[in-house]
Amino acid sequence: MRAIIVGAGIGGIATAIRLAKKGYQVEVHEQNSYPGGKLTAFEQDGFRFDAGPSLFTLPELVDDLVGLQELPGQIDFPYYKLDESCRYFWDDGAHLIANTDPVKFGNEVEKVFGIDAKVITQYIKDASFKYEKSATLFLEKSLHKTSTFFSKEVIPAILNIYRFGLFETMHQLNHKSLKHAKLEQLFDRFATYNGSDPYQAPGILTSIANLELNKGTFYPKEGMHQITERLVKVAESLGVKLIYNSSVEKIIVENKQAKGATINGEFHSADLVVSNMDVYPTYKRLLQDQPQPEAILNQERSSSALIFYWGINREFKELGLHNIFFSKDYKEEFRHIFKLKSVHHDPTVYVNISSKHSPEDSPEGMENWFVMVNVPANSGQDWDSIIPEARKNIIAKVGNRLNVALEQYITTENILEPRTIESKTSSYKGALYGSSSNNRYSAFLRHPNFHQKIKGLYFSGGSVHPGGGIPLCLLSAKIIDDLTPHAS
Ligand code: FAD
Known part of the structure; x- marks a missing residue:
């Protein structure tokens, strides 16, 4: 056949x-x-950049496929678990390194913010409970076959559905359990992992934290x-x-x-x-x-992204593989993305630097920066004006936080934005994740x-x-x- x-x-x-x-x-x-669509890479002026995804979770799903090859062991897929999931920076000088071990992460939060470590370990335990109970129903089976709802694996999901937080937003749940603005922002951010808005998305998405902060993040x-x-x-x-x-x-x-x-x-x-x-x-x-x-x-489409790929001709010891520079007003940032369909002047900036783990990705003494902000899906906005404005704001924000004039270190640049995401992959409106x-x-x-x-x-x-x-x-x-x- x-x-x-x-x-x-x-x-x-x-x-x-x-x-x-x-x-x-x-x-x-x-x-x-x-091949690869969004999951591809390119080289430019001695730097290698992963063009799309940078965060790797649930590697066993790739192992599963590698295990199906005709001659087992012939094609390997080497990767390792990261101790550190992300470095978080706030404009007021606050800084937190998140560990992929919930206990270590809880201790770090206690040290930096004075919040009892148990608040974090309990939060991650709850996220894990929601994930483990709901994944079979919502992720692993067809939701469109009646047989799914009668299979024994989904019974725990159906019995626990009232505990998943389907009737509150992610932000409401995070506010209730964390009561700390910076931590709420940190955990609200997991909504962006499927291109959604934490102020609208259902509380069940708090389970996403289980992947990064409990099951772990990995690096091929x-x-x-x-x-x-x-x-x-x-x-x-x-x-x-x-x-x-x-x-x-x-x-x-x-x-x-x-x-x-x-x-x-x-x-x-x-x-x-x-x-x-x-x-x-x-x-x-x-x-x-x-x-x-x-x-x-x-x-409604999920968010899209604006990415600057920068070759940086120096090293920044204070940065890791994954780094986040948070906006001051998260709610306003998401109102811009999903209601106003525009880009806030103070966006949250994600900086991924694969050369921290793969030194061959950049010339010696330099770094390959993948700098991304979440933006609305393309609905005909004036991107030719939005992009230079966002670039200026990102350079100022990250530069101020790192105490450098950043622009001088950018030696090469490439840009991906909603229109080019659509033209390269046929993704409607350049949305990263289909519908929100x-x-x-x-x-x-x-x-x-x-x-x-x-x-x-x-x-x-x-x-x-x-x-x-x-x-x-x-x-x-x-x-x-x-x-x-x-x-x-
Ligand atoms: P796509 O990647 O959308 O590819 C579809 C393919 O179909 C394309 O190659 C296209 O050319 C081809 N095609 C379309 N129409 C036709 C046609 N008519 N004939 C022939 N070929 C056609 N995910 C994560 O897990 N972690 C991350 O950190 C992450 N970050 C991301 C950052 C960015 C900038 C982007 C763009 C995405 C990110 N994602 C991330 C999302 C992830 O990349 C996607 O969800 C995933 O790669 C989509 O895969 P897909 O199978 O839907 O195919």
Whole structure:
């Protein structure tokens, strides 16, 4: 049996591996000349930059795929756990280093802010409880199959649903349990891990803290692009054909059954088609003649991002791999992103420096800075004015906090922004994570991993269930694996 996959994003590659392992002859068609979609890398003037994701959690989901290769042990995926999850900086001089061990992190919070360490350990315990009880229902199974709700693994989730904080916002829950403005900001920030607003998103998202501050954050030895590179090798070891510069134009449906796709004007037949393209353009471009699920397609988009890739010609000992420079008024920052659809003059700035762990990523004595602020999805804003203004504000903010005139150290620069995120990956409006999770029902409103009326048509990746981010994209492939028959 033949399968065609539209797109070699991480969700597409993971689905290809799983279907090939089930005996399908798999072809992945990727419109770009390279795999990975958002999870890619580039080099510029002696610096290497991971272009998209920088935070790696739940590595076992990648191990799972590496373990499916034909010759076990041949393709390895080396990574290690980080002791430090992030360095946090506030404009008033406050500074906190978060450890991935909850007890050590609690002690650090007690030392810096005078808050009892137990407040933090209890918070992380609660986050872990919510995560462990809810993950099977919300992340690991299709929410669109009745059988899910009768399987024994989801019973604990259903019995504990009232404890998940679905009826309060993340910020309300954080305020109740932490009662400390800076810590509330620190834990509210986890809403941005799926592009949402902590002042609207449901309290269940407080469970995200469990990943970074309990299960831990990890670093692939050669940087984030290693995830794409190794999974492509695993796919190839299973006979998957990855075809680049190959844009799928149409998914062919006959008698409510996917029959293949049109690619460069030619029909390619298949028994099963999986779209890893964002679900919005999948319908609007590839399934134009099919009924459009407008309510799902028109949900609010997640935030997008503005990223400056800077080669910095000196080292900053006070910075680590992941660094956050918080805004003074978090609520106002999110009001700008989600209500005003603009960029606040004082944004929270994330600085990732992979050369702290991979010195070969920059020339000696220098650093490769990935500098990102959350911005609204593209709705036609005047980005040509917004971007230079944001650049100026970021340079002033980070420079002031580090006590340097930062601009003089920037030796090379590249920029990614909502319009280019969309043009490079076809992500609708340049949103990083598909639709936002600002609505308490959002988990149920994401598009399923299968088409409810067209047989043989499936959807993987960050714009469909269970959501965006590397781990969830990998889980979308696992759900498709559960839903599809073995070939032959
Ligand atoms: P995508 O990466 O969206 O790729 C889809 C692919 O399909 C693309 O290669 C595209 O070219 C191809 N395609 C589209 N249409 C067609 C067509 N018609 N024919 C052929 N090919 C087509 N996640 C984390 O876990 N941690 C992070 O730290 C993190 N940070 C991020 C920072 C940035 C700047 C960005 C952009 C994203 C970040 N994310 C992060 C999110 C993460 O990158 C995404 O959720 C994930 O990579 C999306 O994968 P996907 O499978 O949905 O495919």
